[in-house]
Amino acid sequence: MNDWWDWLSGFYKITYQRLPNTTILILIGLLIMNITYNSKRSACTSTLGDFLFNTEFNPLKCEYIKFSRKRTKGLENQYLLHDVSIPKNDGVKYLGVKLQNTLRWNDNTNYISNKVSSRLGYIRRTIPPSLPNLRAKAYTTLARPILEYSSSVWDGSLTQTQSNRLEAVQRRAARTVFNIPRTDHTTSTSSLIEKLEWQQL
Secondary structure, three states, X not given: OHHHHHHHHHHHHHHOOOOOHHHHHHHHHHHHXXXXXXXXXXXXXXXXXXXXXXXXXXXXXXXXXXXXXXXXXXXXXXXXXXXXXXXXXXXXXXXXXXXXXXXXXXXXXXXXXXXXXXXXXXHHHHOOXXXXXXXXXXXXXXXXXHHHOOHHHHHHXXXXXXXXXXXXXXXXXXXXXXXXXXXXXXXXXXXXXXXXXXXXX
């Protein structure tokens, strides 16, 4: 136990200036989860606030997430902070990415799709249809970065349904640029995307 605590102390001093606080807390939380005995786990979590340069953590604002793809649930551990049980959450937003306890990307895909759709609505309301070039630039500036954000993390793990949903958002953006209604089923959105020279997601 002492060796583990000494290692954690050195790790925190090195990373305190370099990583966001949320990153440090998640890493520390993952380390605490690996402690086997409940007595040791309770002792570590109860002194966590005192260890981090006398930083006080409100246990009512803390939660933890357990990542696993196992279909059968194992034993549920209890984590204490100042003698208060920390609740478990099935999902968390970390650095703008929605993480699920099942390591799947349904929530993140829905989050991206809804956020980009909101930006497209803003572009449609504020930029007149007579300025398609300006609408295209607004999309590549305001909406496209949302679709590409952290794609290196989740791109290779998407299902076909999730990929199709993100592509549908870009097709909707092409219709927005040229002010083509959704009821128009004769215009090819693929040709519109090629005309705009947009890359596929």
